[in-house]
Amino acid sequence: MSGPRYPGFDTLSLHAGQRPDSQTGSRAAPIYQTTSFVFDDAERAAGLFGQMRAGYVYSRVANPTVAVLEERVAALEGGVGAVATASGMAAIHLALATLTGQGSHIVSSRALYGGTHNLLAYTLPRFGVSTTLVDPRDPAAFAAAIRPETKLLYAETVGNPRGEVLDIPAVAEIAHAAGIPLVIDATLTTPWLSQPLALGADIVVHSLTKFIGGHGVAIGGAVIDGGRFDWEGSGRFPQIVERDMGLNELDFAEDFGPAAFIMRARLEGLRDFGACLAPGNAFYLLQGLETLSLRMRQHVANAQAVAEFLASNPAVLQVTHAGLPGHPDYALAQRLMPRGAGAVFSFELKGGRAAGRKFIDALQVFSHLANVGDAKSLVIHPASTTHARLDGEALARAGIAEGLVRLSIGLEDAQDLIDDLARALSVSQK
Amino acid sequence: MELNYQGAMTFIQTAGYAIDPAKPSVCFVHGAGMDHAVWTLFVRWFARNGYNALAVDLRGHGRSGGTALESIESMAEWLLGLLDAVGVAEVGLAGHSMGSLLALQAAATGGAKVRKLALLGFGYPMAVGAPLLDAARANDHAAVDMMTIWGHDAGAQFGGHQVPGLSISTITKRRLEAARPGVLFADLNACHTYAGGADAAAALACPVTLILGDRDRMTPVRGAREFAKTLQKAAIDMIPGCGHGMMEEKPEQTHKALVRALSV
Numbered sequence: 001m002s003g004p005r006y007p008g009f010d011t012l013s014l015h016a017g018q019r020p021d022s023q024t025g026s027r028a029a030p031i032y033q034t035t036s037f038v039f040d041d042a043e044r045a046a047g048l049f050g051q052m053r054a055g056y057v058y059s060r061v062a063n064p065t066v067a068v069l070e071e072r073v074a075a076l077e078g079g080v081g082a083v084a085t086a087s088g089m090a091a092i093h094l095a096l097a098t099l100t101g102q103g104s105h106i107v108s109s110r111a112l113y114g115g116t117h118n119l120l121a122y123t124l125p126r127f128g129v130s131t132t133l134v135d136p137r138d139p140a141a142f143a144a145a146i147r148p149e150t151k152l153l154y155a156e157t158v159g160n161p162r163g164e165v166l167d168i169p170a171v172a173e174i175a176h177a178a179g180i181p182l183v184i185d186a187t188l189t190t191p192w193l194s195q196p197l198a199l200g201a202d203i204v205v206h207s208l209t210k211f212i213g214g215h216g217v218a219i220g221g222a223v224i225d226g227g228r229f230d231w232e233g234s235g236r237f238p239q240i241v242e243r244d245m246g247l248n249e250l251d252f253a254e255d256f257g258p259a260a261f262i263m264r265a266r267l268e269g270l271r272d273f274g275a276c277l278a279p280g281n282a283f284y285l286l287q288g289l290e291t292l293s294l295r296m297r298q299h300v301a302n303a304q305a306v307a308e309f310l311a312s313n314p315a316v317l318q319v320t321h322a323g324l325p326g327h328p329d330y331a332l333a334q335r336l337m338p339r340g341a342g343a344v345f346s347f348e349l350k351g352g353r354a355a356g357r358k359f360i361d362a363l364q365v366f367s368h369l370a371n372v373g374d375a376k377s378l379v380i381h382p383a384s385t386t387h388a389r390l391d392g393e394a395l396a397r398a399g400i401a402e403g404l405v406r407l408s409i410g411l412e413d414a415q416d417l418i419d420d421l422a423r424a425l426s427v428s429q430k
Numbered sequence: 431m432e433l434n435y436q437g438a439m440t441f442i443q444t445a446g447y448a449i450d451p452a453k454p455s456v457c458f459v460h461g462a463g464m465d466h467a468v469w470t471l472f473v474r475w476f477a478r479n480g481y482n483a484l485a486v487d488l489r490g491h492g493r494s495g496g497t498a499l500e501s502i503e504s505m506a507e508w509l510l511g512l513l514d515a516v517g518v519a520e521v522g523l524a525g526h527s528m529g530s531l532l533a534l535q536a537a538a539t540g541g542a543k544v545r546k547l548a549l550l551g552f553g554y555p556m557a558v559g560a561p562l563l564d565a566a567r568a569n570d571h572a573a574v575d576m577m578t579i580w581g582h583d584a585g586a587q588f589g590g591h592q593v594p595g596l597s598i599s600t601i602t603k604r605r606l607e608a609a610r611p612g613v614l615f616a617d618l619n620a621c622h623t624y625a626g627g628a629d630a631a632a633a634l635a636c637p638v639t640l641i642l643g644d645r646d647r648m649t650p651v652r653g654a655r656e657f658a659k660t661l662q663k664a665a666i667d668m669i670p671g672c673g674h675g676m677m678e679e680k681p682e683q684t685h686k687a688l689v690r691a692l693s694v
Binding site for chain 2: 003004005006007012015016017018019046047050051052053054055056062063064066067070071072074075078079080081082083084227228243249251254255256257258259262266
């Protein structure tokens with residue numbers, strides 16, 4: 001574009017949502033550690049409660065420190081707005097609860113984070129919301145599973161543990177042809193590697209706990225609204241297109257236009273479900289977000305080097321990283337996320353469960369724990385931890401090999417990571 | 431509310447309230463490529479504080495059907511007829527940017543119909559640069575980008591929305607993207623070619639408030655200040671640190687200015 005241009009990604013990572021505090025000049029976003037905000041007068045109080053004035057009432061619904069994080073995440077994803085939540089799972093629940101109700105149906109990729117799978121397969125059915133799980137590599141399967149009561153399609157940018165890359169433009173086209181939104185969990189890729197809204201998705205959710213925070217000290221999540229979905233045209237969302245007498249007589253589509261979804265998520269979802277983000281955690285997450293692109297460059301470079309090393313090691317049966325030419329989604333990953341396919345991937349050891357245990361215990365740089373997206377490299381062996389109660393046959397049904405190991409590659413020197421893995425691989429085969 | 435007006439379905443946001451002839455009325459008119467939703471907070475406040483509050487979607491905009499009108503004069507005539515059609519005899523009228531030209535023209539030609547006038551993001555003449563006009567004529571997204579960027583103070587590109595969690599610039603961008611092909615050009619060209627400002631100023635009898643952002647890059651305040659000197663009863667309400675899109679950038683300050691300008 002000739003002429004003016006928008007601020008770039010790194011500038012937004014540092015500045016979006018915040019200008020120096022007008023009272024004190026504080027350059028960093030202040031932590032507004034307060035539950036509530038004093039009203040100037042009775043008229044302003046009525047205006048704030050009635051959605052007639054702009055401002056803050058109570059930190060469960062909105063808080064100035066949290067709002068900086070919300071705007072920053074929205075800016076990096078290209079959304080019209082965001083709501084930050086107490087965790088990534090709270091973000092997923094908020095997005096789904098805003099769109100669904102008794103009798104609703106969801107079509108979701110079956111390559112899901114375990115917590116999301118639990119929510120869709122076991123918890124939401126108790127509230128009358130059912131889900132059909134489909135192969136993320138088969139966009140036609142999403143189309144075939146859509147019913148009249150389907151409210152959304154759901155998937156992750158990159159699946160785990162097989163590293164399936166979602167063809168977001170293809171699945172978005174299917175969703176929009178059916179008049180329903182596509183909701184994407186982009187936690188593992190972050191907006192630096194993939195911007196699902198620009199690829200056609202309508203709503204993005206994040207666990208901010210992972211790469212966006214990066215430091216592993218604060219849990220949080222976010223829902224981001226792309227602002228393009230045609231709620232009126234869909235005909236499936238009366239809660240967004242009809243006046244709601246229980247929510248200040250708001251008609252979200254009429255009153256907020258492109259921000260209809262995210263305003264309902266805040267005004268209903270945070271008010272009634274209450275899974276708000278604490279301002280202190282928002283502050284921690286902002287510190288991480290400031291260096292997101294710098295860190296992600298190193299994460300994906302290290303991950304690529306480690307994946308290539310593993311692929312060449314005789315103790316490794318296979319590596320499922322979409323940055324390797326042998327991966328089934330390599331070409332798709334190159335097209336949709338050319339900066340890299342992320343830094344979380346799995347590989348399968350020779351020697352099954354016993355080798356897996358030896359390998360884990362021999363590592364000295366990698367930390368053995370149940371998280372991903374930390375600045376430090378992490379590892380977990382599902383067959384001896386999260387899925388230890390399953391025998392080999394049951395593991396196979398779950399798609400998890402006994403020798404499967406999941407890595408989250410951090411920011412250490414790549415050679416130190418490779419040396420650590422080489423030593424542990426050697427031990428695992430003895 | 432919706433009504434069939436001049437052969438097209440026409441939408442007016444009223445916050446869900448019916449028009450009550452016993453109440454005073456205020457009416458808001460959006461700018462180029464926009465729709466009623468830029469006024470939501472203000473419509474809701476006036477509607478709940480004793481007024482009939484109306485934010486129109488101009489013909490061909492937002493939820494209104496028909497083809498966009500191509501001159502400020504025809505838009506003003508359309509608006510005055512619409513107010514008659516819904517039973518509004520007298521009104522406090524506010525317009526933003528293109529809507530301010532339309533409001534000025536309507537106030538000048540509507541006789542006693544316009545009780546008070548608020549002109550937001552106003553400039554006269556409202557010349558539009560060739561790059562923007564050309565991009566709009568071609569329905570090129572560059573027109574959306576230019577209006578999104580120039581339409582706000584540079585600092586607002588980083589955010590700081592007073593409604594928590596919203597993005598000032600991306601909301602503006604989405605609203606402009608939603609305009610039907612040809613609408614943005616019709617609007618900008620209507621602004622560019624409007625030549626009736628001086629005559630309108632001379633004919634105005636009602637009090638006028640110019641609500642301006644001191645960092646407006648689309649309609650710099652210098653032009654509005656000069657125009658104000660030609661008005662009989664004019665006041666300037668300047669919003670510090672604000673660009674052209676004050677309803678998104680500074681909704682609280684805009685609220686206070688509108689209440690001062692339009693209250694009975």
